Amino acid sequence: MDAAFSDEQEEIRRTLREVLAKHAGMAEVRAAVLTPAGHDTDLWRRLAERPGLPGLAVERRYGGAGCGLLELALACEETGRVLLPSPLLATSAVIVPLIAALGTREQRDDLLPRLASGELTGTLVVPRGTLPAALGLTGPGPVDRSREGGRSRNGDGPGEGDRSWDGDWAGGGRAGGVQARRSGDGWRLYGEAPQVLDGHSAGLLLVAARTGGYADARTLLFVVRPATASGVTRTRLTSLDETRPQARVELRDTEAEPLGPPGSRVREEPAEVGAGVAAVLAAEAVGAADRALERTVGHARVREQFGRPIGSFQAVKHRLADLYVAVEAARSAAYYAAWSGRPAAAGLALAQALETARRVSGEAVQLHGGIGVTWEHEAQLYFKRAASDELLFGPVDRLRARAAETAGLFDTTGPFGVPGEREAVVL
Numbered sequence: 149m150d151a152a153f154s155d156e157q158e159e160i161r162r163t164l165r166e167v168l169a170k171h172a173g174m175a176e177v178r179a180a181v182l183t184p185a186g187h188d189t190d191l192w193r194r195l196a197e198r199p200g201l202p203g204l205a206v207e208r209r210y211g212g213a214g215c216g217l218l219e220l221a222l223a224c225e226e227t228g229r230v231l232l233p234s235p236l237l238a239t240s241a242v243i244v245p246l247i248a249a250l251g252t253r254e255q256r257d258d259l260l261p262r263l264a265s266g267e268l269t270g271t272l273v274v275p276r277g278t279l280p281a282a283l284g285l286t287g288p289g290p291v292d293r294s295r296e297g298g299r300s301r302n303g304d305g306p307g308e309g310d311r312s313w314d315g316d317w318a319g320g321g322r323a324g325g326v327q328a329r330r331s332g333d334g335w336r337l338y339g340e341a342p343q344v345l346d347g348h349s350a351g352l353l354l355v356a357a358r359t360g361g362y363a364d365a366r367t368l369l370f371v372v373r374p375a376t377a378s379g380v381t382r383t384r385l386t387s388l389d390e391t392r393p394q395a396r397v398e399l400r401d402t403e404a405e406p407l408g409p410p411g412s413r414v415r416e417e418p419a420e421v422g423a424g425v426a427a428v429l430a431a432e433a434v435g436a437a438d439r440a441l442e443r444t445v446g447h448a449r450v451r452e453q454f455g456r457p458i459g460s461f462q463a464v465k466h467r468l469a470d471l472y473v474a475v476e477a478a479r480s481a482a483y484y485a486a487w488s489g490r491p492a493a494a495g496l497a498l499a500q501a502l503e504t505a506r507r508v509s510g511e512a513v514q515l516h517g518g519i520g521v522t523w524e525h526e527a528q529l530y531f532k533r534a535a536s537d538e539l540l541f542g543p544v545d546r547l548r549a550r551a552a553e554t555a556g557l558f559d560t561t562g563p564f565g566v567p568g569e570r571e572a573v574v575l
Contacts, residue, residue, distance in 0.1 A: 157219055160199055164227075174529070177529075186390075186393035187233040196266025200213050201236060202264055205217060211264045212260070221431035222486075224429075225482075228431065228435030231391045235269035238271040239263060239270050241428040241429075242272050242425055246272070248260065250407050263352075272345075272354050273354065275326045275341045278343075280541050280542070287546070334404075336403060337403075338399060341396070345393075348382045349395075353371075355369070355371075368406055369407040370406055372399070379399060380399060381399075382395050392537070422491065422494070423495075426485065426497065427482060429501070430501035433478070436530055437530075438475050444512040451517075458515070475504060477500065478500045481496065485497035492552075495550055499542070499551070505537065509530040
């Protein structure tokens with residue numbers, strides 16, 4: 149890995165930081181979360197024009213910049229520094245790669261240019277569980293059954309090669325989750341998802357819905373366009389972190405189309421998309437932790453006690469030095485995860501970044517004293533972001549456990565292939 153960034157990558161970082169410094173201060177962020185969209189739509193359009201933020205990782209043939217995951221992670225590190233409320237994570241890190249990997253040619257030609265331009269935003273609707281669970285970061289995640297072939301026993305399920313995934317993350321059972329039923333030549337969706345990132349404002353919903361009977365149900369991804377589809381109710385929720393808006397999405401007899409053509413195989417495993425999401429989330433958390441530490445160091449230089457700045461005390465110096473080391477270690481892990489795209493590396497990077505953000509923001513509140521928990525100060529906003537992200541995208545121990553399992557750190561069979569024992573694998 150070349151540790152030095154290219155001139156283009158440095159320009160992306162520099163340009164974005166300049167724009168955010170002018171238009172995304174704490175006052176602007178506080179005002180943006182109170183709008184119906186939950187983010188500054190004018191700023192989103194500005195970022196779409198320069199530096200072309202929504203289309204950063206979209207191929208040039210679809211109107212994007214043609215950059216990769218590392219450039220998107222660098223951009224998200226900058227948005228994390230200012231706690232920018234925006235559709236960037238749900239749209240560019242989740243929806244774009246799913247459509248690019250699984251969509252039909254017509255779906256890609258229709259949706260990707262609009263997503264790249266910022267005209268359209270999207271989100272993944274997972275009826276039960278979180279994004280890491282759905283994308284295989286905290287558990288087995290979706291299991292691709294297209295390679296098994298065959299139809300469901302009652303004949304209304306997907307045929308051989310359909311893009312269908314199993315897993316409790318999608319809901320299911322006799323009640324709960326989202327159910328899909330054939331209606332003429334199309335599909336209809338019924339059910340609800342209680343917690344959807346940017347669900348109240350997204351112009352495109354990718355809904356994980358169960359098809360087939362109870363005993364042999366499968367999960368497909370469906371495209372729903374709320375602007376034209378009937379029976380869609382979206383209710384914005386009150387969340388711990390207002391800069392990360394969420395909503396409850398209810399579907400009642402809602403028309404939808406499957407993502408991708410029936411009869412074709414999945415070209416990219418869901419875990420690969422999950423690795424990208426984890427790398428981007430890790431970079432964003434590192435940006436928030438870095439900014440919280442920067443503000444805390446600045447406060448320690450000017451806050452006086454016993455006639456001296458508190459930053460001159462050895463105990464405070466040691467605490468700040470430890471936080472600096474933690475942030476730099478998390479940053480290195482996030483960069484490597486974005487550069488390599490390895491699922492295990494991404495899961496570990498996300499765990500380390502979430503843990504670092506929680507530690508740094510907690511220390512920031514402590515070192516700011518009583519002012520750190522007041523509504524007017526920004527320290528509490530970084531603390532809420534760290535706490536909320538660990539709830540939404542963790543927990544950290546499950547991220548690490550799944551990364552170890554993905555990397556094959558422990559074999560499930562003992563010597564001579566005898567099951568029931570655990571043997572360390574030499575890496």
